[in-house]
Amino acid sequence: MILPNLIARRAVTVAGAAVGALLCLDASAAADPTSRPPNCTAADxxxxxxGVAAALSSYLFTHPDLNGFYTGLQDQPKDQIRTAVRDYFDANPAEQADLESIRQPLVDIRQRCQWTPLVDSGGATQ
Incomplete structure (x- = not known):
């Protein structure tokens, strides 16, 4: 029961971060909707x-070792988490590459659309 809750919480966090970023748009961008390239709306x-959150959830469910690793990081101090993540991916570079590939569509659309969240999104992936 803890695992589905964790995955759901992370998906909600990513979606919430996207919505939060949408609510904090620069006023000039809101006043001039043509300033963004096509397909760069808040909905896009x-x-x-x-989609990235769904792909990540699926990947974690099909990679129980990685899922267990991330689950085990909960409630640890941030400095320990950073070290543990670096060590894990040093030992598992294929999983790191997979996660980077999953995240790439979000990186691409943010760059193409010049999308910059104006507030800290509470630890969501930037």
Whole structure:
């Protein structure tokens, strides 16, 4: 029961971060909707973020070692988490590459659309 809750919480966090970023748009961008390239609306960004969250959830469910590793990081101090993550991916570079590939659509749309969250999104992937 803890694992599905964790995955759901992370998916909600990613979606919430996307919505939070949408609510904190620069006023000038809101006043001039043509300043963004096509397919760079709030809905476009949220849709990509949702797809990335779904792909990540699926990947974690099919990679129980990685899922267990991330689950085990909960409630640890941030400095220990950073070291543990670096050590894990040093030992598992294929999983790191897979996660980077999963995240790439969100990186791409943020760069293409010049999308910059104006507030800290509470630890969500930037």
């Amino acid at each position: 960004i949220a849709g990509v973020a949702t």
